[in-house]
Amino acid sequence: MHIQIKKFYYGDIPEENTGGSGNTEKHTNELSWPLWEVFIRSKQGLDHKHAGSLRAADAEMAVENARDVYTRRQEGVSIWVVESKHVHASNPDDAEMFYEPASDKIYRHPTFYDLPDELKHM
Amino acid sequence: MKNQHIINSVLHIADTTLILGQRNAAWCAHGPILEQDIAITNITLDLIGQARNFYQYAASLINEADNKNETEDTLAFLRNERDFKNFLICELPNGDWAQTILRQFFFSTFQQLMYQKMMHSSDNQLAAIAAKSIKETNYHVKWSSEWVIRLGDGTDESNQRMKNAIEYLWSYTGEFFIAADYESIDVAGLKHEWLEKVKLVFEEATLSIPENTFMQTGGKTGVHTEHLGFILPEMQSLQRNFPGVEW
Amino acid sequence: MSVIDLEKAFQDKIDKEIKIEPKDWMPEAYRKTNLRQISQHAHSEIVGMLPEGNWISRAPSLKRKAILIAKVQDEAGHGLYLYSAAETLGTSRDQMVEDLNSGKAKYSSIFNYPTLTWADMGAVGWLVDGAAILNQVMLCRTSYGPYARAMVRICKEESFHQRQGFESLLVLSKGSQAQRDMCQDAINRWWWPSLMMFGPKDSESTNSDQSIKWKIKRKTNDELRQQFVDMIVEQVKLLGMTLPDPNLKWNEARKHYDFGEINWEEFWNVVKGNGPCNKQRLAARNKAHDEGAWVRAAALAYAEKRKNRLKTKAA
Numbered sequence: 001m002h003i004q005i006k007k008f009y010y011g012d013i014p015e016e017n018t019g020g021s022g023n024t025e026k027h028t029n030e031l032s033w034p035l036w037e038v039f040i041r042s043k044q045g046l047d048h049k050h051a052g053s054l055r056a057a058d059a060e061m062a063v064e065n066a067r068d069v070y071t072r073r074q075e076g077v078s079i080w081v082v083e084s085k086h087v088h089a090s091n092p093d094d095a096e097m098f099y100e101p102a103s104d105k106i107y108r109h110p111t112f113y114d115l116p117d118e119l120k121h122m
Numbered sequence: 123m124k125n126q127h128i129i130n131s132v133l134h135i136a137d138t139t140l141i142l143g144q145r146n147a148a149w150c151a152h153g154p155i156l157e158q159d160i161a162i163t164n165i166t167l168d169l170i171g172q173a174r175n176f177y178q179y180a181a182s183l184i185n186e187a188d189n190k191n192e193t194e195d196t197l198a199f200l201r202n203e204r205d206f207k208n209f210l211i212c213e214l215p216n217g218d219w220a221q222t223i224l225r226q227f228f229f230s231t232f233q234q235l236m237y238q239k240m241m242h243s244s245d246n247q248l249a250a251i252a253a254k255s256i257k258e259t260n261y262h263v264k265w266s267s268e269w270v271i272r273l274g275d276g277t278d279e280s281n282q283r284m285k286n287a288i289e290y291l292w293s294y295t296g297e298f299f300i301a302a303d304y305e306s307i308d309v310a311g312l313k314h315e316w317l318e319k320v321k322l323v324f325e326e327a328t329l330s331i332p333e334n335t336f337m338q339t340g341g342k343t344g345v346h347t348e349h350l351g352f353i354l355p356e357m358q359s360l361q362r363n364f365p366g367v368e369w
Numbered sequence: 370m371s372v373i374d375l376e377k378a379f380q381d382k383i384d385k386e387i388k389i390e391p392k393d394w395m396p397e398a399y400r401k402t403n404l405r406q407i408s409q410h411a412h413s414e415i416v417g418m419l420p421e422g423n424w425i426s427r428a429p430s431l432k433r434k435a436i437l438i439a440k441v442q443d444e445a446g447h448g449l450y451l452y453s454a455a456e457t458l459g460t461s462r463d464q465m466v467e468d469l470n471s472g473k474a475k476y477s478s479i480f481n482y483p484t485l486t487w488a489d490m491g492a493v494g495w496l497v498d499g500a501a502i503l504n505q506v507m508l509c510r511t512s513y514g515p516y517a518r519a520m521v522r523i524c525k526e527e528s529f530h531q532r533q534g535f536e537s538l539l540v541l542s543k544g545s546q547a548q549r550d551m552c553q554d555a556i557n558r559w560w561w562p563s564l565m566m567f568g569p570k571d572s573e574s575t576n577s578d579q580s581i582k583w584k585i586k587r588k589t590n591d592e593l594r595q596q597f598v599d600m601i602v603e604q605v606k607l608l609g610m611t612l613p614d615p616n617l618k619w620n621e622a623r624k625h626y627d628f629g630e631i632n633w634e635e636f637w638n639v640v641k642g643n644g645p646c647n648k649q650r651l652a653a654r655n656k657a658h659d660e661g662a663w664v665r666a667a668a669l670a671y672a673e674k675r676k677n678r679l680k681t682k683a684a
Binding site for chain 3: 140144147148150151152153154155156157158159160163164166167170171173174177194195198199218219271272273275276277279280283356357359360361364367368369
């Protein structure tokens, strides 16, 4: 497939070879603060939900940064952080064998069962 | 005169929180990393919010007593250098991150103790503002203590920068505990506890309290450093150049 | 699967409006296009803090000061969300920041214009954020999942930015003659640069628009610009102010406003680094980054020490 990319990416910014070089090699010797994933419980009784990520030197700072970055508008009552490198994820290539076998087990769903209308409380 | 004393003591806290907010605000867009840029700006917003509450209260007291039309903005933007009653430490330049977070630590630790007293004030309005503000201040203490420890016990360079900051700021902390004639809170009585808290954090940060005990004073009575005379004209320029209009 | 099949499956997903997620297969060019666009967008948020940050110390009331600080702070947050989204494509934030600071990466040219009076805060909020929001609302439906999610969060927060800008101008427009003059002057200066924010005309873009096919972008530059003009022409009436374009006229046949020609020479000059503030903006970013280096290093060193101490304790 021959791919041509439009010259302008974000609004008025031209030139293909500028920014986001895709080049992961860094030129400075500076070490980065680790990346953390942030999960926020928006109110009591609800699950923690992934909100985004951020950089922090340690866990304590990660929680505080999450508070400052992700709850400025009262979005949360509880925060979890986990260093991104500790998150293990399923592989999208496994999607077929992982998720499709569940698709024909329709008897797991309540709507599978045809019952008379007179039956109450079920 | 009692009323004037209350007004002055409210203005002292209002000016203090505003000037520190004004200084900290200069970090917005210039912080050492995005997350901390956002963090210190949250503290800035807290301080300016507190300043507004105190100015509004001061304005209502003044208007009641003298039949005037003061507002939070006339008090913040139309008073002069000698009228401002903020602590000297708040008007000092930000310096580096070490100096900024150390100032925050010294001040917030004092403010926390002061609000704890004010929460029990017989003046309901002051008690209410203190009760609301102390939640913010508790976080400022936590955040700034952690930074003091982190920098004190970080690298050789950060340790040296903390020492320089202590050297520069220490003599401005005595003012916290010397009551002005208008103050009713026993601030001298807070000194021991403040010192204990600072020692505890310094110990963990591998830092020590200076031997030097000479203390600068004057802020509470309007005798400032040379810095305030630059902060106010900048901050007040629009109100001064376009008097009496809405913004 | 062959690459051809993968590409077909990929395009099918896009056509079915299924979002692409970080670990999914994607054409290298899709990854690169997104990475560039998201990082440029992030850089724009970060550099965009500077022209407005310029007025924080001089905001004319305590309320305006608090609003302005909150807004500039939001932009830091938006930059952060976007860097995070870009990081999912395999480039670290440090690398992106380095590209920005070295001048290699670009950011939106609008932020190379100076903010000269207080009214500029209103005009930037209303016009610049207004233009940005049109882009961003479109991007909430972009095909790359992390980008779309970041945009949803940003749009939610951004909605107060444009409103506060307009409201601040509304106050000026009802104020003294000096305030009204200040208001009109700011609109005059920011109008054309705001139109430039949408980029060159569609007719100038000779390449086929792969970004639209991949649903990274969903509207062309000209479509968005027209939408913006139609919107602002109506809003400016409420301010009792005018837009500095004698050719603005309702076109009954097109059901849109016609407008004058953008000064493309100026546009390209600013893009090429000759804007009024290009050098100052980059210098400010570099200064903050360089002066923060010892802070970042100290925090890491302390974290490392503490980890080791805990280990020793446990052993």
